[in-house]
Amino acid sequence: xxMLGLVIKGSxxxxxxxxxxxxxxxxxxxxxxxxxxxxxMNLAGMLAGSLYLDNPGIIVRATACEAPLFLGxxxxxxxxxRHPVLLLRHSSDRLAANLKADIVLPGDGDLTWHLxxxxxxxxxxxxxxVPPGHGPSVQLLRHGLFFTDHPPYCDEWxxxxxxxxxxxxxGAHLRGGWSW
Numbered sequence: 001x002x003m004l005g006l007v008i009k010g011s012x013x014x015x016x017x018x019x020x021x022x023x024x025x026x027x028x029x030x031x032x033x034x035x036x037x038x039x040x041m042n043l044a045g046m047l048a049g050s051l052y053l054d055n056p057g058i059i060v061r062a063t064a065c066e067a068p069l070f071l072g073x074x075x076x077x078x079x080x081x082r083h084p085v086l087l088l089r090h091s092s093d094r095l096a097a098n099l100k101a102d103i104v105l106p107g108d109g110d111l112t113w114h115l116x117x118x119x120x121x122x123x124x125x126x127x128x129x130v131p132p133g134h135g136p137s138v139q140l141l142r143h144g145l146f147f148t149d150h151p152p153y154c155d156e157w158x159x160x161x162x163x164x165x166x167x168x169x170x171g172a173h174l175r176g177g178w179s180w
Contacts, residue, residue: 020174021062024088024099025051027173028060031127033142050077056144062088071102078106084145099170101129103138103145114138120152120159121166128152130159 029035034053050061059077063070066089074085087102103114117129117138129138130151139146153159 018064020064020090023174024062024090024170025060027170028086028088028140029053032056032058032140034058052083055142057083058144059083059085060088061086062090064090074102074104075111078104078111082106098167103129118163119166119170120162121169122152122162123165126152127166128162130162 029051032053032055034055037052037054050059052059059081061070070087074087077083078085083106085104089100089102091098099119101117101119103117105112105114114129114131114135116132118132120128120130120137122128127140129140130153131137136147136149137151139148139152151159153162
């Protein structure tokens with residue numbers, strides 16, 4: 001039994017993954033041009049509904065639950081697997097495209113947390129996770145997460161436009177409509 005099983009065994013029952021959760025996780029996999037698999041996750045004993053992005057080696061899960069739910073489970077997943085873990089938090093309204101991300105990165109002796117990041121889409125179609133205030137921005141690349149101190153926008157107007165583009169793109173994906 002993995003350490004994750006021991007932690008979750010005595011806790012309150014966690015919500016199961018919904019269809020919207022699965023769509024959002026697959027959406028992130030397409031943004032990163034990565035193949036996602038559940039088989040490796042089931043073998044590792046991870047939370048139901050999690051996907052493992054093969055190429056960058058990232059564990060991704062989505063939920064409509066507010067923080068801090070799942071933060072403890074993310075921590076255990078990161079420690080147990082030594083892989084970065086992304087938790088995508090979305091609105092409980094299936095058609096609302098308001099997405100936030102919590103990221104935990106395992107290190108040699110400690111974990112690095114990045115909380116309440118927003119999905120951002122550049123004019124060239126590049127996808128980012130940007131912090132609510134100051135902090136590193138994260139570009140979603142085929143080979144993993146690229147952290148940089150330089151944001152993908154030049155001012156507040158540009159930031160808001162990128163957040164709106166990302167929400168429109170995600171909304172079209174969730175509704176099954178055309179996306180660019």
